[in-house]
Amino acid sequence: MEKVPMTAEGYQALDEDLKRLKTLERPAVIAAISEARQHGDLSENAEYHAAKERQGWIEGQIADIEDRMARAQVIDVSKLSGTQVKFGATVSVVDEDTEDEARYQIVGEHEADVKSGKISIASPIARAMIGKEMGDVVEVNTPGGTKAYEILKVEWV
Secondary structure (H helix, E strand, C coil): CCCEEEEHHHHHHHHHHHHHHHHHHHHHHHHHHHHHHCCCCHHHCHHHHHHHHHHHHHHHHHHHHHHHHHCEEEECHHHCCCCECCCCCEEEEEECCCCCEEEEEEECHHHCEHHHCEEECCCHHHHHHCCCECCCEEEEEECCEEEEEEEEEEECC
C-alpha cells in the first residue's frame, strides 16, 4: 500500500469532508430516495434515479477519502527545516524572463490549489525544485515552452 504524503492541514480538510459526507449528504440522499419511492413506479421516476445516482457518487467519494486517509503519511511542516526544497516547503521564486515573483507551498496531490499558492508535489514545477536550494535556477517545461525560475527563499511555515 503506497503512502500518500500530505500536510496536517490537508488531512484535517479530508476528515472534515468525510464527516460532512457521512453526517449531512448521506442522510439527505437516503431521505430523497425514500421520498421518491413513495411516488410510485420506479422505472419512470426521474427523482428516484437522480437520487440513486447521487447516492452512488457520495459513496464513491466516501470510499476514496477513507482510502486516502488510510494511506496518509501526515507530515508536520512546522517540524521541518533545512535549506533544500522538499515536501512542505514554501518556496519564493522569480521568473527570469518576466521578473514576476511567486510563492508556492509544495503539498500533497489532493491539497493542491494554485490560487492559494499550494502546488502538488507531482507538478512539473515542484518536481523541478525538489532538492534545490536558494539561489538555484530551475527550468520547467510548460505548454508555452521552457520557463526558468530562480529560487529566492525556502521557508518552513
